Amino acid sequence: MLRSHGSILDCFQGDVLAEAGIRDRIEARISQGEFLANMLHVTRQQSDQAHTDFVENLSGIAGSVRALLENNDLLRRIDYAPNAYWSGLRGKTFAFVDGGVANIELPSAAPIGIRVGSYIVRPGDESDRREQFNIELALVDDLFSDSGFLFESDFLDVAKLRDAARMVSEVAAGYRLAKTTGEDRVDAVILHGPLVNPVAPYGLEDFPSFGRGACRTLLDDEEWDGDERDRQFVALYLTVLERLRQTGTPVVGAVERSIGRDPVFLRRLLDRLQDAKVLKEKDARELERQILSYGLNDASLLDVVLGDGEYVAPIPVMRQGPENKWPEDWKRKIRDYPDAFTTYIKPSAMVMPFRVEAFEDIRGFDDLLALIFHTSRLLPSYGFPVGLDIVDRFAKVPAWLSRGVKGQHQIVLLRRAIESGDPRTVAFAKRVLAAKGRDWLFRPSV
Numbered sequence: 001m002l003r004s005h006g007s008i009l010d011c012f013q014g015d016v017l018a019e020a021g022i023r024d025r026i027e028a029r030i031s032q033g034e035f036l037a038n039m040l041h042v043t044r045q046q047s048d049q050a051h052t053d054f055v056e057n058l059s060g061i062a063g064s065v066r067a068l069l070e071n072n073d074l075l076r077r078i079d080y081a082p083n084a085y086w087s088g089l090r091g092k093t094f095a096f097v098d099g100g101v102a103n104i105e106l107p108s109a110a111p112i113g114i115r116v117g118s119y120i121v122r123p124g125d126e127s128d129r130r131e132q133f134n135i136e137l138a139l140v141d142d143l144f145s146d147s148g149f150l151f152e153s154d155f156l157d158v159a160k161l162r163d164a165a166r167m168v169s170e171v172a173a174g175y176r177l178a179k180t181t182g183e184d185r186v187d188a189v190i191l192h193g194p195l196v197n198p199v200a201p202y203g204l205e206d207f208p209s210f211g212r213g214a215c216r217t218l219l220d221d222e223e224w225d226g227d228e229r230d231r232q233f234v235a236l237y238l239t240v241l242e243r244l245r246q247t248g249t250p251v252v253g254a255v256e257r258s259i260g261r262d263p264v265f266l267r268r269l270l271d272r273l274q275d276a277k278v279l280k281e282k283d284a285r286e287l288e289r290q291i292l293s294y295g296l297n298d299a300s301l302l303d304v305v306l307g308d309g310e311y312v313a314p315i316p317v318m319r320q321g322p323e324n325k326w327p328e329d330w331k332r333k334i335r336d337y338p339d340a341f342t343t344y345i346k347p348s349a350m351v352m353p354f355r356v357e358a359f360e361d362i363r364g365f366d367d368l369l370a371l372i373f374h375t376s377r378l379l380p381s382y383g384f385p386v387g388l389d390i391v392d393r394f395a396k397v398p399a400w401l402s403r404g405v406k407g408q409h410q411i412v413l414l415r416r417a418i419e420s421g422d423p424r425t426v427a428f429a430k431r432v433l434a435a436k437g438r439d440w441l442f443r444p445s446v
Contacts, residue, residue, distance in 0.1 A: 021307060022059050022062045022063055022066060022304050022305065025303070025304040025349075057290075057294070058294060058304070061287070061290050061291060061294065061296070061301070062301060062304045062305045064287055065266070065287075065301065065302075065305050066305045068269075068273060068278075068279070069305070069312060072273065072278060073313070074269075074312055074313040075306075075310055075311075075312065075313070076310065076311050076312070076313055076366070076369075077307075077309050077310050077311075078309045078310075078311070078345075078369065078370050078373045079309065080308075080309060080373075080374070080377060082374060082377070085370065085374050086123055086124070086374070087124065089123040089124060089371075090123060090124030090125075091122075091124070092122065092123060092187045093120060093121075093122050093185065093186045093187050094120070094121055094122075094123075094186060094187060094188050094189075094190065094371065094387070095118050095119070095120045095174075095177045095186045095188070095189045095190070096118065096119045096120075096121070096190050096192070096385065096387035096388050096390065096391045097116060097117070097118050097136070097170060097173050097174050097177065097189060097190065097191050097192065097391060098116070098117060098170070098191070098192035098193075098388060098391045098392045098394075098395045098396075099114060099115065099116040099117070099137075099166050099169055099170040099173070099192075099395055100114070100115055100116075100117070100392075100395040100396040100397040101113070101114050101162055101166050101397060102114075102397040102401065102402045111140075111141070112139070112140070112141050112150065112161070112162055112165060113138075113139070113140045113397060114137075114138070114139045114140075114162075114165055114166055114169050115135050115137070115138045115139075115395055115397065116135070116136050116137040116138075116169050116170055116172075116173035116395060117133065117134065117135055117136065117391050117394045117395030118132075118133070118134045118135075118136050118173065118177060118391060119131070119132075119133055119387055119390045119391035119394060120132040120133075120134070120177075120186065121387060133391075133394050135395075136173035136176055136177065137169050137172060137173045137176070137217070137218075139165065139169060139214065139217070150165055150210060150211060150214045151165075151208040151209070151210060151211065151214075155206065155207060155208050160201070160202060160207070161208075163202075164202050164207075164233045164237075167197050167237065168210075168218055168233065168236060168237050168240055169218065170191060170192075170193065171191070171195075171237070171240050171241060171244060172217075172218040172219070172220070172240050174189045174191050174244060174251055175219075175220070175240055175243055175244040175247070176220055177189050177249075178244055178247040178249035178251055179220075179243075179247045179249070186249065187249075187250070188249065188250040188251070188252070188368050188371070189249060189250070189251045189252075190251075190252055190253075190254060190368075190371075190372070190385060190387065190388065191251065191252065191253040191254070192253075192254065192256070192388040192391065192392060193253055193254075193255060193256075194253045194255055194319070194340070194355075194357055195241075195251065195252065195253030195340055195357040195358060195359070196241065196253075196319045196337065196338060196339075196340040196357060197237075197319070198319055198320055198321055199233065199234045199237060199238075199320065199330075199334060199337065200320060200321055200325055200326045200327060200330070200334065202233045202234060203232075203233075203234045203326070203327035203329065203330040203334070204327065205327070205329070207232065207233065209228050209229075209231035209232050210231045210232075210233070210236055211231070212225070212226075212231065215230075215231050215236060218236065218240060219239065219240065219243065226239075234330045234333055234334065235333055238333065238336060238337060241337075241338065245338070245359045245361070248363070250358070250362050250363055250364055250365070250368050251358065251359065251362070252356055252357060252358045252362070252365075252368055252372070253340075253356070253357045253358075254354060254355070254356050254372060254384070254385055254388060255354055255355040255356070255357070256354055256384055256388075257354075258297050258298060258299035258300070258352075258354075258355065260297060261295060261297050262297065263288075263291050263292070263296060263297050263298050263301065264298065264317060264319075265298040265312075265315075265317055265342055265344065265355070266288075266291060266298055266301065266302075267288060268315060268316075268317045268318075269312070269315060270284040270287060270288055271284070272315060298344060298355070299344065299352055299353055299354065299355070300352075302344045302346070302353045303346070303352050303353055306344070306345075306346040306353055307346065307349070308346065308347075308348050308349045309346070309347070309348075309373060310345075310346055311343050311344060311345035311346065311353075311356075311369060311373075312343050312344050313343065314341050314342055314343040314356075314358070314365060315341070315342060315343075316339035316340070316341055316342070316360055317339055317340050317341075317342040318339050318340075319337075319339070319340050319357075320334050320337055338359060338360065339360060340357040340358070341357065341358045341359060341360045341362060341365070342355060342356070342357050343355070343356050343369070344356070345369060345372065345373060345376075347373055347376035347377055347383045347384075348376075348377060348380065348383060351376075351381070351382075351383025351384075352383065354383075354384060356369065356372060371385075372385050375387055413429055414429050414430075416429075417429035417430075
């Protein structure tokens with residue numbers, strides 16, 4: 001049963017010290033400007049008294065969640081012992097992976113440049129092989145070209161095409177590393193971002209298929225010969241994920257920021273506790289209602305629930321959203337997508353916890369979380385694996401490079417128009433290239 005103030009589950013109360021720690025974390029976060037949006041959300045929907053009692057009620061919600069975790073052995077803790085930990089990793093090899101996309105807006109064209117980089121590190125190795133930087137995958141194309149390499153036809157939403165290409169490219173690069181054998185074999189791969197992304201938004205009827213050559217590059221398989229449906233994003237992305245899983249190499253995705261407001265992880269956790277008869281249906285529903293009424297997502301609530309070095313025991317979470325929003329033609333394929341074996345880990349007291357995903361059959365997940373924890377402590381105020389920050393800077397396509405490509409494209413277009421000697425072609429090129437109607441190109445000529 002819930003207490004009358006609607007926050008603490010009577011049968012799952014935590015100890016006094018834990019509740020005091022939660023309140024201290026909430027007060028500290030509020031002093032830093034956190035929870036302002038949540039306070040406004042409560043004020044709009046509830047009474048002024050609810051706003052006044054924000055800290056007390058939020059402490060109650062967080063206390064309920066922590067008590068459920070503690071009483072059901074769902075809390076884990078990693079002790080920070082850098083000297084002993086790093087010396088124990090000698091001889092291991094870890095790969096951090098991230099992708100960069102060049103966003104170049106050009107008239108009558110949609111160029112795309114994707115490169116996926118890796119930062120491979122061997123702790124304790126004092127040779128030149130200790131750290132390596134590689135471009136694992138690079139794709140350059142024009143999305144509006146009739147002879148395009150990546151996609152077989154046009155699509156108006158260029159941003160969706162870029163997102164689809166980036167997501168499958170990053171997982172494909174992880175697959176290449178995970179299946180490596182011999183002296184270049186890696187012990188684990190850490191991706192920057194989710195391991196399993198929602199695919200329903202890309203299952204649109206007119207969404208183009210990938211080109212056969214692009215698919216062979218992504219799968220690192222020159223013999224692959226899938227049909228048009230196999231080359232659609234929903235199908236191809238699943239194929240890459242399945243091949244990645246079959247390598248047996250531990251692979252995780254670390255998600256730096258939680259943007260959505262839906263507490264997907266906590267809802268799934270409550271569902272599992274209800275299925276196990278630990279929670280009554282009405283109690284689970286009431287606790288979920290309270291979480292939603294305060295506008296809390298997984299990271300914001302777990303930020304005050306978890307302490308330094310703690311993480312939640314991982315559980316499988318379906319990341320594809322409600323089935324009634326799936327494209328009808330892809331429902332059977334989307335059902336084949338694996339759940340993301342998910343946890344949230346909090347590296348230190350004053351940084352937000354972040355999500356870590358893996359396949360359910362991963363080996364040594366706790367050991368890999370220890371690596372993620374210790375690499376997140378290397379930069380105290382960053383609170384995220386420093387290897388992913390390094391590879392992000394390496395793979396990112398800088399703005400100056402995108403601007404340079406755009407500028408060169410414009411120069412070539414205008415030069416060819418002038419060389420044609422056709423006034424109409426020159427006028428058209430000027431209009432296409434001008435950013436504003438009052439651009440200097442439109443000044444009257446003498």
